Amino acid sequence: MIRDRIEEALGEALREVAEAEGIADFELPEIELTAPPSPEMGDFSTNIALVAAKQANMPPRQLAEAIAEQLRKSKLPLEKVEVAGPGFINMFMASSWFTDTVAEILESGQRYGRSSVGAGTKVQVEFVSANPVGPIHIGNARAAPFGDCVAAMLEATGHEVEREYYVNDGPYNTQALNFGRSIQARYLQALGREVEFPEDGYHGDYVTEMGQGLANEHGEKYADLPLDDEAAYKFFSFLVGEIVQQAQQDLQDFGIEFDVWFTEKSLYDNGDIEREIAGLTGKGMAYENEGATWLRTEDFGDESDRVLVRSDGRPTYIAADAAYAANKFARGFDRLIYIFGPDHAGYVPRLQAVLAACGFDLERVEIIVYQNVRLIRGGETVKLAKRKGQIYSVRDLIDEVGSDVARFFFLMRSNDSHLDFDLDLAVKQSDENPVYYVQYAHARICSIAKQAEARDFEFAPEPQLSLLADPFETALMRKLADYPHELQRAAEARAPHRLTTYLRELTQLFHQFYTNCQVLNADDIAMSTARMALAEATRQVLANCLGILGITAPESM
RNA sequence: GCGCCUGUAGCUCAGUGGAUUAGAGCAACGGACUUCGGAUCCGUGGGUCGGGGGUUCGAAUCCCUCCAGGCGCGCCA
Numbered sequence: 001m002i003r004d005r006i007e008e009a010l011g012e013a014l015r016e017v018a019e020a021e022g023i024a025d026f027e028l029p030e031i032e033l034t035a036p037p038s039p040e041m042g043d044f045s046t047n048i049a050l051v052a053a054k055q056a057n058m059p060p061r062q063l064a065e066a067i068a069e070q071l072r073k074s075k076l077p078l079e080k081v082e083v084a085g086p087g088f089i090n091m092f093m094a095s096s097w098f099t100d101t102v103a104e105i106l107e108s109g110q111r112y113g114r115s116s117v118g119a120g121t122k123v124q125v126e127f128v129s130a131n132p133v134g135p136i137h138i139g140n141a142r143a144a145p146f147g148d149c150v151a152a153m154l155e156a157t158g159h160e161v162e163r164e165y166y167v168n169d170g171p172y173n174t175q176a177l178n179f180g181r182s183i184q185a186r187y188l189q190a191l192g193r194e195v196e197f198p199e200d201g202y203h204g205d206y207v208t209e210m211g212q213g214l215a216n217e218h219g220e221k222y223a224d225l226p227l228d229d230e231a232a233y234k235f236f237s238f239l240v241g242e243i244v245q246q247a248q249q250d251l252q253d254f255g256i257e258f259d260v261w262f263t264e265k266s267l268y269d270n271g272d273i274e275r276e277i278a279g280l281t282g283k284g285m286a287y288e289n290e291g292a293t294w295l296r297t298e299d300f301g302d303e304s305d306r307v308l309v310r311s312d313g314r315p316t317y318i319a320a321d322a323a324y325a326a327n328k329f330a331r332g333f334d335r336l337i338y339i340f341g342p343d344h345a346g347y348v349p350r351l352q353a354v355l356a357a358c359g360f361d362l363e364r365v366e367i368i369v370y371q372n373v374r375l376i377r378g379g380e381t382v383k384l385a386k387r388k389g390q391i392y393s394v395r396d397l398i399d400e401v402g403s404d405v406a407r408f409f410f411l412m413r414s415n416d417s418h419l420d421f422d423l424d425l426a427v428k429q430s431d432e433n434p435v436y437y438v439q440y441a442h443a444r445i446c447s448i449a450k451q452a453e454a455r456d457f458e459f460a461p462e463p464q465l466s467l468l469a470d471p472f473e474t475a476l477m478r479k480l481a482d483y484p485h486e487l488q489r490a491a492e493a494r495a496p497h498r499l500t501t502y503l504r505e506l507t508q509l510f511h512q513f514y515t516n517c518q519v520l521n522a523d524d525i526a527m528s529t530a531r532m533a534l535a536e537a538t539r540q541v542l543a544n545c546l547g548i549l550g551i552t553a554p555e556s557m
Numbered sequence: 558g559c560g561c562c563u564g565u566a567g568c569u570c571a572g573u574g575g576a577u578u579a580g581a582g583c584a585a586c587g588g589a590c591u592u593c594g595g596a597u598c599c600g601u602g603g604g605u606c607g608g609g610g611g612u613u614c615g616a617a618u619c620c621c622u623c624c625a626g627g628c629g630c631g632c633c634a
Contacts, residue, residue, distance in 0.1 A: 032574095032575090034575085036576080037576075037578090037579095038576095038578095041576075045575095045576085047574095047575060047576095050575075050614085050615095060614090084576070085575090085576045086575090086576080086614070086615085088575080088576065129634095131634065168634060170634095173633085173634065174631095174633045174634070175633065175634060176634090178633090290632090291632090292632055294632095303559085303560090303630080306632090307631090307632045308632095309632085310632040311632065312632085314632085316631095316632065316633085316634090317633075317634050318634095320634095321634090342561090342562080342627080342628050342629075343628075343629070343634090344629085344634080345560085345561050345562075345628065345629055346560070346561070346628085346629040346630050347629085347630095347634085348561080349560080349561090369561075369562080371561095371562060371563075371627080371628080372562090372627065372628065374627095376569095412569095412570080412571095413569090413570070413571090414570090414571085416561090416562055416563075417562085417563070417570075417571095418562075418563065418626090418627065418628090420568095420569065420570095422569075425569090425583080433596080434581095434582065434583090436596050437582085437596075437597090439596090440594085440596050440597080441597095443594080443596090444593090444594060444596095444597085447593075447594055448593050448594090450593095451593050451594090452593080455593090457593095497570095497571080498571090500571095501570095501571060501572090501581085504571095504581070504582080505581085508581085511597055511598065512597095512598070512599095514593080514594095514597075514598085515589095515590090515597065515598045515599085516598085518592070518593065519593055520592085520593045521592085521593090528593095535593095556594090557594090557596070
């Protein structure tokens with residue numbers, strides 16, 4: 001990447017200046033290359049002279065001049081290097097650099113933008129992992145495109161990535177049992193028995209339907225089971241497969257394929273949890289008190305120690321999470337990424353303490369929390385309450401606005417920003433909807449190509465890219481050249497929204513180019529060929545970026 | 558009470574240390590091609606970057622403090 005080469009040259013220039021000045025122990029500051037606010041200020045700008053001035057014992061402007069002189073002597077495709085203001089160094093790229101970018105994009109195709117900076121690193125991204133007690137709702141849904149896109153960005157930067165979904169189907173999961181009790185009650189009611197519905201049970205219609213379904217299928221077979229946890233888990237177990245399958249289907253329709261669906265139950269079945277507890281007790285990390293087994297999380301920054309095993313002998317989710325983390329590390333991941341919803345934000349320090357107490361390296365664990373989603377319809381917040389059965393599910397969302405729109409809307413905002421999802425705007429197929437703005441550009445480019453074919457337009461055999469010198473063309477090429485860096489930055493920051501922002505900016509530049517620069521012009525074949533190449537390069541970058549976001553790039557709309 | 562997140566234009570949000578003008582979309586108003594898709598483009602109006610203090614040559618951006626909103630604080634997950 002050109003940025004790497006510039007940064008390298010800057011570092012070298014600075015070192016040479018330092019040497020010439022006889023400065024010992026010169027410490028190279030971090031080099032920042034930014035895009036100046038206006039094109040008159042060049043293509044790249046750096047403040048390095050301002051940062052290093054004190055250390056170099058030189059006035060910033062003088063240092064900047066010295067560095068600029070070195071740059072001018074370098075082999076970089078620079079047309080002009082200027083020192084501006086208090087000591088900024090502005091670099092103006094030679095036009096060959098812009099046109100080389102277009103050639104590179106056309107040559108690399110789908111690979112353009114990808115890098116291998118993460119090569120050799122195995123990462124697991126665990127996300128969604130909703131309690132299997134009903135359809136995946138809008139709150140959990142935000143995790144789906146986010147986690148998927150973080151994974152895709154890591155893949156695009158060379159990491160080896162696995163996407164994983166954790167199914168909380170353990171036998172002591174309170175919510176699973178609660179759900180099971182609700183199913184049992186509905187089942188009995190379907191059989192005409194007088195039973196009271198659990199006060200904190202799940203009231204959704206789907207629960208009633210599931211209870212009815214069991215009654216139809218099994219009749220009285222389970223009618224005389226006691227109303228206890230064991231029975232509740234049995235009822236939960238009847239339905240969990242169906243619920244997980246539904247989740248798989250919904251997420252697949254949302255464009256997400258998980259590599260692994262990991263069940264909490266398996267940790268119980270193969271003894272991992274027991275072993276983990278025994279191991280922790282053996283190391284003195286766990287101890288008995290008031291009949292329960294506690295983990296010494298307070299020693300690792302938690303507010304207090306946490307219960308691993310309840311006084312009645314049942315392990316808690318913390319025991320399961322510890323065993324699960326051990327299992328993950330045993331699978332050879334260099335890095336674990338957990339993606340949590342806002343309801344689990346408070347669990348972050350606790351989980352970190354748990355993992356530390358278990359002896360895992362927190363440097364290798366990353367926990368990303370995303371914020372709430374509010375549904376807006378008709379300008380009003382849509383009120384939802386899962387327990388009361390007022391659900392808006394991923395299925396509802398995909399059916400109502402489609403996967404592309406839903407993904408784009410979710411990915412448009414930073415994960416730690418609260419998200420207002422405007423359903424009215426999302427369903428609008430108009431200029432108000434930002435998704436179509438981007439997709440339209442892609443379709444438009446495809447349409448130009450189709451036009452050319454329909455008209456038997458004869459392009460030149462090779463594009464003469466040096467013809468691309470109009471400011472609209474230059475601005476577009478400049479943006480295209482940014483893509484690899486933008487992708488890398490977005491991946492490092494785990495920030496998909498940077499890509500949606502980039503896409504909108506790129507799209508805008510394309511539409512401006514389109515409006516001002518006629519692509520197909522029979523009177524100027526050479527120019528038409530060059531512009532068609534630029535349009536095609538733009539299409540490629542749009543498609544590559546949309547691909548990482550998991551959004552389709554339509555040829556027509 | 559404590560913790561996390563947020564507070565930027567009428568609305569929804571980018572920008573999270575650098576340049577006399579803090580950006581985008583939507584909304585409002587006014588314009589544009591008898592040529593490649595008008596789901597487009599151009600222009601206008603609109604901002605004490607929640608308040609105050611501090612660090613710095615420089616703060617929307619870093620630190621402190623206050624205010625407001627959201628969420629969380631279980632032998633639930």
